[in-house]
Structures are given as C-alpha cells and as structure tokens.
Amino acid sequence: MWTWQHVLTTIFGGIIFPLVIGLVWGKLADEYKSFGGVLAGFFIVGTIWLLNHGIGLMYEPQMSGGLPGPWSDMALAAFWGLFVADLMEGKKIDWEPVLSGLLGGVLGGLLLFAMV
Amino acid sequence: MNLRRILMGMCTGAFVGFGVFTIWPSSLARWNWLGGWLAAGIIITTGWLVNHYAGSIPNKGGGAWVDMALSVWLSALLGGTVVLDPVKGLVRGAYGILHGANLGGALMTIFLQLVGATLAGYLLYAARRSDV
Numbered sequence: 001m002w003t004w005q006h007v008l009t010t011i012f013g014g015i016i017f018p019l020v021i022g023l024v025w026g027k028l029a030d031e032y033k034s035f036g037g038v039l040a041g042f043f044i045v046g047t048i049w050l051l052n053h054g055i056g057l058m059y060e061p062q063m064s065g066g067l068p069g070p071w072s073d074m075a076l077a078a079f080w081g082l083f084v085a086d087l088m089e090g091k092k093i094d095w096e097p098v099l100s101g102l103l104g105g106v107l108g109g110l111l112l113f114a115m116v
Numbered sequence: 117m118n119l120r121r122i123l124m125g126m127c128t129g130a131f132v133g134f135g136v137f138t139i140w141p142s143s144l145a146r147w148n149w150l151g152g153w154l155a156a157g158i159i160i161t162t163g164w165l166v167n168h169y170a171g172s173i174p175n176k177g178g179g180a181w182v183d184m185a186l187s188v189w190l191s192a193l194l195g196g197t198v199v200l201d202p203v204k205g206l207v208r209g210a211y212g213i214l215h216g217a218n219l220g221g222a223l224m225t226i227f228l229q230l231v232g233a234t235l236a237g238y239l240l241y242a243a244r245r246s247d248v
Contacts, residue, residue: 014229015232015233034169037161049153060222070196075189085241086179092180094178097125097182102190105187109192110214115138
C-alpha cells in the first residue's frame with residue numbers, strides 16, 4: 001500500500017537521478033572524454049541505483065505477488081528530467097531520436113519477453 | 117527523418133535495454149548490492165559509449181535531448197527482467213506488459229517518478245540559465 005512516506009521517497013528518487021546526471025555527466029565527458037562515461041556509469045548510475053532500487057527509494061508495490069511487474073525503472077526519470085529541462089529552455093522535440101528510443105524499447109522488450 | 121538512423125538507434129537502444137535487465141538482475145543475484153553497483157558500470161557505460169558517445173541515437177544540437185534511458189525504461193516495462201541465478205540458472209525476475217502484467221499496478225510509481233523528474237528538469241533549466 002502507498003503511504004505518504006512512499007510518495008515522498010519516490011518523488012525524491014525521481015528528482016535526484018536526472019539532476020545528478022544533468023549536473024555531472026556532461027562535465028565528466030568534457031574532461032575525460034569516453035573515460036568520463038565510464039566514471040559516470042559507476043559513480044552516477046551505480047550509486048544512485050543503490051539508493052533508488054537497491055535500498056528502494058522508489059516504491060514499486062506491483063513487484064510483490066504472484067505475477068510481479070511491470071517494472072518501472074528509474075531510467076524513466078533520467079529520460080524525462082533531461083528532456084523537460086531542454087523543452088523549458090525552448091528546444092523543440094526532435095522525432096528522430098524519440099522514435100529511435102521508443103522502437104529500441106519495443107525491440108528490447110520483445111527480446112526480454114522471448115528469453116525464459 | 118532518416119530511416120536508417122532510426123533503425124540503428126533502435127538496435128542500439130534495444131541492446132542497452134536488453135543488457136540492463138539481464139546483466140543487472142544477474143549481477144545483483146550473484147554479488148548482492150555490490151553487484152548492482154558494478155552492473156551500472158558494466159552495461160550503462162557500454163550503452164552510453166554506443167548510444168551517446170558514438171552517437172547512435174540521432175540527437176542533434178537543436179532538439180530536446182532524448183536519452184537511451186527511454187529505451188531502458190520501456191524494455192523492462194514491456195518485457196520484464198531475466199535473472200541468471202547462481203543456483204537456479206536462467207529464471208524470470210519480473211513480468212512485463214507483453215506477459216499480461218497489469219500496467220495499473222505501476223501507474224502510481226510512474227506518475228511520481230515523472231513528478232520528481234519534472235522538478236529536476238526545472239532545477240536543471242534554472243541552473244543553466246543562471247550561469248550564462
């Protein structure tokens with residue numbers, strides 16, 4: 001069951017992930033090029049994953065029960081936060097990457113569905 | 117619209133989506149929380165190198181940034197997760213919409229994630245505006 005505590009922790013999880021990516025990832029990539037992405041993978045995504053899904057800031061009650069799922073990953077917050085920040089800045093929606101991302105998700109989902 | 121670029125982005129997006137939800141749960145099952153931390157460096161890094169460093173997802177300067185995270189999120193939502201368990205072998209971790217899992221159960225989480233992300237988007241926008 002959802003309580004106000006879960007609401008608070010889930011929203012905070014949604015804030016912290018895109019915020020840290022937006023603040024740090026670009027700087028790491030500027031300074032260290034491809035190696036910056038390696039550092040970002042471990043120290044941004046890895047560390048925030050421990051908080052959001054490892055410890056469980058983001059509450060996912062649908063994961064208990066006989067048919068656990070569907071899983072809503074913290075990746076949604078990463079995509080949406082960065083996307084919205086650019087939209088607020090006045091950038092336009094470019095449908096080429098949007099379509100790539102959506103179709104990639106559909107194909108990835110099919111592959112995961114096909115396993116096991 | 118360049119169909120070949122979209123097709124390439126689709127393949128590499130599926131690569132990171134599939135990779136995250138097989139490697140991550142497996143690494144977690146094997147090495148506990150440290151495995152979860154390592155999984156991020158293993159698959160997110162490789163996914164980022166292909167999708168964004170090499171630029172397989174066709175983001176251009178003028179458009180709003182579309183992160184590979186979109187593919188990652190949608191992959192698990194649709195297809196669930198797969199675990200290589202140290203004892204039981206390859207087993208299913210979570211079911212997706214394609215298996216008939218009920219989206220309604222995840223809606224509250226999705227909504228609150230979007231609320232948080234929108235707040236973060238505003239903060240990022242405000243921070244960028246203030247340092248020019």
